[in-house]
Amino acid sequence: MRRLGGGLAILLGGALVAVSAEKPADLILKNGKIVTMDAARPEATAIAVSGDRIVAVGTDAQIERFRGDATRVIDLAGRTAMPGFIDGHAHLAGIGDARIALDLRGARSWDEVVSRVAAAAKKARPGEWILGRGWHQKEWTSPPEPNVEGFPLHASLSAASPSNPVLLSHASGHAAFANAAALARGGVGRETKAPAGGEILKDVSGEPTGLLRETAEDLVDAALRADLAKRTPAEVTADLDRRIDLAVEECLRKGVTTLHDAGVSFDVVERYRQRAEAGTLGIRIYAMLSASNEELEKSAAKVRVVGAGRNHLTVRAIKRLADGALGSRGAWLLAPYADAPGSTGLNTYSMKDLERTAEIAVASGYQLGVHAIGDRANREVLDVYERVLARHPKKDLRFRIEHAQHLDPADVPRFAKLPVLAMMQGIHCPSDAPFVVARLGEKRAREGAYAWRRVLDAGARIGNGTDAPVEDVDPIASIHASVTRQPKSGPAFFPEQRMTRLEALRSYTVANAYAAFEEDLKGTLTPGKLADVVVLSKDLSTVPDEEIPSTRVLATIVGGKVAFDASR
Numbered sequence: 306m307r308r309l310g311g312g313l314a315i316l317l318g319g320a321l322v323a324v325s326a327e328k329p330a331d332l333i334l335k336n337g338k339i340v341t342m343d344a345a346r347p348e349a350t351a352i353a354v355s356g357d358r359i360v361a362v363g364t365d366a367q368i369e370r371f372r373g374d375a376t377r378v379i380d381l382a383g384r385t386a387m388p389g390f391i392d393g394h395a396h397l398a399g400i401g402d403a404r405i406a407l408d409l410r411g412a413r414s415w416d417e418v419v420s421r422v423a424a425a426a427k428k429a430r431p432g433e434w435i436l437g438r439g440w441h442q443k444e445w446t447s448p449p450e451p452n453v454e455g456f457p458l459h460a461s462l463s464a465a466s467p468s469n470p471v472l473l474s475h476a477s478g479h480a481a482f483a484n485a486a487a488l489a490r491g492g493v494g495r496e497t498k499a500p501a502g503g504e505i506l507k508d509v510s511g512e513p514t515g516l517l518r519e520t521a522e523d524l525v526d527a528a529l530r531a532d533l534a535k536r537t538p539a540e541v542t543a544d545l546d547r548r549i550d551l552a553v554e555e556c557l558r559k560g561v562t563t564l565h566d567a568g569v570s571f572d573v574v575e576r577y578r579q580r581a582e583a584g585t586l587g588i589r590i591y592a593m594l595s596a597s598n599e600e601l602e603k604s605a606a607k608v609r610v611v612g613a614g615r616n617h618l619t620v621r622a623i624k625r626l627a628d629g630a631l632g633s634r635g636a637w638l639l640a641p642y643a644d645a646p647g648s649t650g651l652n653t654y655s656m657k658d659l660e661r662t663a664e665i666a667v668a669s670g671y672q673l674g675v676h677a678i679g680d681r682a683n684r685e686v687l688d689v690y691e692r693v694l695a696r697h698p699k700k701d702l703r704f705r706i707e708h709a710q711h712l713d714p715a716d717v718p719r720f721a722k723l724p725v726l727a728m729m730q731g732i733h734c735p736s737d738a739p740f741v742v743a744r745l746g747e748k749r750a751r752e753g754a755y756a757w758r759r760v761l762d763a764g765a766r767i768g769n770g771t772d773a774p775v776e777d778v779d780p781i782a783s784i785h786a787s788v789t790r791q792p793k794s795g796p797a798f799f800p801e802q803r804m805t806r807l808e809a810l811r812s813y814t815v816a817n818a819y820a821a822f823e824e825d826l827k828g829t830l831t832p833g834k835l836a837d838v839v840v841l842s843k844d845l846s847t848v849p850d851e852e853i854p855s856t857r858v859l860a861t862i863v864g865g866k867v868a869f870d871a872s873r
């Protein structure tokens with residue numbers, strides 16, 4: 306309890322907090338519109354920060370008491386400040402990779418993709434891999450000729466890059482396209498059988514087209530990894546650091562102060578830890594480990610850490626994938642695809658092994674987050690969670706389903722009842738809208754696709770995010786999508802499932818803090834919590850929907866330090 310100093314006491318969050326003129330703050334933000342996200346005190350005009358913590362929230366006059374000779378004072382000039390955004394599901398190193406690889410988003414034809422690769426091949430060293438990402442056949446003005454299921458054949462790509470292996474990830478992240486050199490490096494030929502949970506798409510003559518779905522990508526990925534494995538340890542670390550730096554720079558520019566990193570190796574986590582402890586991580590990471598059950602049993606408990614490097618790194622979650630994505634028809638469905646009646650998608654990890662993962666998580670003090678997109682995948686994962694939760698009724702486990710994208714209405718109440726957190730990405734809805742009805746048919750799409758309203762009305766929690774680099778890591782675009790469900794063109798996608806403005810902002814702040822067991826540290830601007838703040842050109846809690854996308858991030862503050870300043 307702080308000593309009553311200057312005699313001024315204000316009621317904050319129901320607790321009496323003494324405001325002393327004798328203990329100056331390091332930083333004061335004043336003359337702003339502070340959207341605290343704290344129901345106990347939703348609005349204020351000023352904040353005082355000492356070290357990396359918020360010490361007071363109030364009016365300019367109340368906060369003036371914290372000003373000392375060395376206090377840095379930022380005049381917000383009426384601008385909005387709110388809690389730093391928390392991306393509840395993204396891939397940090399992938400964001401870095403996306404900035405390094407060829408960006409094929411927006412390519413209007415297969416020929417355009419090929420010509421961009423041809424240009425890169427001219428500059429590449431002999432044998433060097435050319436990586437690209439973000440292409441999607443739905444963005445092409447016409448289907449490639451010839452094609453199989455709307456996907457091209459690799460001949461033109463192979464001619465454009467005869468000696469450099471090329472691997473181009475689909476925008477969904479659940480398929481990739483390889484040229485002849487990459488297929489050869491991966492040992493993929495006409496006789497090659499796809500691994501379980503994957504598909505090598507072949508043409509009528511039985512030759513691989515170049516398209517590799519789900520686990521079939523691993524064949525070529527393995528060759529790429531084998532080449533990467535020839536790097537020295539110093540080269541490996543330097544490459545990872547470059548990816549981290551590029552990603553962190555982008556997160557800060559977009560107001561993201563914490564990122565839930567949905568699937569990282571022990572090696573990456575170790576580098577995060579080193580950088581967190583050295584004070585060079587830049588943002589806060591909530592890491593979800595991706596490793597086999599055997600590796601987790603051996604090492605998960607040892608690497609578990611909460612709040613390392615002054616709360617820059619927490620490692621206490623495990624990530625699994627139960628199925629693929631809807632765009633590439635990899636989502637595991639209860640009934641066949643409307644546009645592929647012979648298929649119900651792919652189950653990419655056995656539920657028996659998943660149940661074991663869940664028990665390992667409980668035993669080693671970890672949370673579990675499972676990627677489930679199709680309604681069958683969601684039901685199966687909920688079934689596993691239900692059994693495991695029943696065995697540990699006293700524990701606060703906060704199991705998560707990542708994406709929870711297509712739900713059977715019967716399963717929606719289970720998210721509230723068990724409970725299980727629904728980690729859904731607002732921006733996926735308008736991005737996927739052009740093909741969801743084709744895949745699922747109108748009825749299933751209306752009842753269960755991105756069913757935010759149903760999930761929230763059932764009393765469950767939704768954490769938001771972007772799955773970057775699948776989508777841009779921009780929280781503002783995802784918040785806009787959450788409240789409008791408006792694709793680039795055409796009508797809003799089943800707008801009755803929209804979130805309210807407050808729900809969308811909560812899904813990016815308090816809900817994601819809770820999803821990481823960090824509700825006492827983050828998610829609201831409340832005395833005692835970390836001073837992670839984003840300053841915006843407009844007030845996201847009140848601007849009209851159509852003005853949300855043009856809202857700019859003016860500054861991003863992490864732990865009381867200005868980490869991004871748009872004016873510089």
Ligand SMILES: [Zn+2]
Pocket residue numbers: 394395396567772
């Ligand atoms: Zn993901």
